[in-house]
Amino acid sequence: MDWQWWNTVSNIALIINIILAAFMVIFGKKDATSLWAWLMVLFFLPVLGFFLYLLLGRSAGKKEWSNNTLPSIGGMLECQKESFADNRLFLPDSLPGQLRSLVGMLLKNDDSALSQENKVSVYTDGQEKFEALFDDIQAAKQHIHLQYYIVREDRLGSQLRDLLIQKAKEGVKVLFLYDGFGSRKIGRKFFSELHRQGGEAKSSFPIVSSLLKLRLNFRNHRKLAVIDGRVGYMGGFNVGDEYLGQNEALGYWRDTHLRMEGISVHLLQERFILDWTKANRDNGINFDDSYFPDPASDGDVPLQIVSSGPDARGGEILHGFIKIIQEAEDYIYIQSPYFIPTPGFLASLRVAALSDVDVRIMIPNKPDHPFVYPVTFSFVAEMMRAGAKIYIYEHGFLHAKSMVVDDKVSSVGTSNVDMRSAELNFELNTFIYHRRFAQEMKEIFHKDMASSTQLTEETYNDRSFYQKAKESVFRLLSPLL
Structure with missing residues (x-):
C-alpha cells in the first residue's frame, strides 16, 4: 500500500x-x-x-516601471537626438571619432544625454570618499538625495544618519532611498529620528512586498548622491564599516567611486527622482526647478550616465561594454568582483584577446559570495586561454566595477560583469570620454597590479579536485547567479 x-x-x-x-x-x-x-x-x-x-526567475513588468524623463532633461535629450540624427551634434575633440556610434547608441536606446564641461574626481579609498561626501553634505543648503543598495546599522551608517538628522533640523530636505534586500538588516528605529525631523528614508523593493509579488530577485543596486543639485556621487561604495576596510575577513576595501560637478549632476538628479517616485508612488517628488540649478562647473569632461534594469529595453550598460570592447585597438582593462559574463560579452572579449588586444582582467582573491567565486574563476581561466592576463588582487577585497580602453573611454559604476547586473539588477554606470581621465584610470589599474598576483596555467591547473568540481557544477547555474 x-x-x-x-x-x-x-x-x-x-x-x-x-x-x-x-x-x-x-x-x-x-x-x-x-x-x-x-x-x-x-x-x-x-x-x-x-x-x-x-x-x-520571472521577468519584470516593463510597463509598470516605465522609464520616463523629466522636463528639465527631456528637452535637452530630444534636441541631442535630432542633432545626432542630422550629424549636427557637437562632439568635443576629446571624443574619438570611432566612439561616435557608442554615444549615438546610448543616446537613442537609453535616453542617455551627452553631458559636457563636467568636473570628475575618482576615489578608490572608502575613507577619502566618505570624508568628501560628508563635507558636501555638511555644506548643503537646500536638499540631500541619497540612494544606496546597502546601508549598515554600524558606526559609518550611524554617522551618516546623524549628519542627515542634523541637516534636516537645519531645514534641508533629506531623502534617502535604500534597497529592501541589500539593507534588510536595518532596524525599524534606525531612521525614526530622521523622520521626526522632517527627513524621509524609504525602501525600494521591501522584502515583504517583494515576496508577496514574487519579485524578490529584483534589486536596486544603484549608489548615488546629489547635494543641492550641484554635486553628485556615484560608483561602487555602499554604506557600512566594511567599506572603510574594517571587516577582518575581507580586509582593505578597494572600490571606485566618482564625484561630479556640472550638467552630469542633473542627470543623477533625474535618476534619483525617477527611482524615488517609482518606489513611493503615493509620495513622489514633484518637478521643481530648484533641483536643477545652473551648473557652475568649468570642467572639460564629456560623459553619459547610463541606467539599466529589468524595466528598460534591456542590457543598455552591457551593450555599452560590448561596443567599447569591439572598438578597442590597444588595450582593455577590467576590474570586477564577479566575472560571469553573458555570452555576447564573453565572445567579444575573447575576440579582442585573440586579436592581440592587451586584455587584462582583475578579480578579488577571496569571495564575498561563495557560489559566485568558483564560476568567476572558471570564466577568467577561459579568458586566460584566449590570451588575456588575469590578476588576482591580494590587498584586501576588490569591489571596483570599472573598465578603461585605449586611453579613450572609461566606465565606472555599479554594474558588475555578471548576468545579474546585465538582466536583473537596476544599475547605473558613467561612460567617460576623456583621455586624461582614462590615463588616470589606467594608472590606478597599474598600481593595483603591484598588489596582485597573475594567474598562470600552472597555478590554475594546480587546483584541488574539489575546486575543479565546484567550478564545473556551479558554472551550469551561472545564468541564475
Missing part, C-alpha cells in the same frame, strides 16, 4: 513537472541558456523548483 501511494505521488509530481516545464518554455521569455538552467533546477527540485522560478 505504501509503495502504491509513493508511486502515485511520484507520477503526480512528474506530471506537474512536465506542465511547469512547458509553462517555462512557452511563457518564460528566457534566453536558451537561462531557460536550460531553470529546467535543470526544476528537474532536480520537482515542484519546489517552480516556486523558486516564480520567486527568482
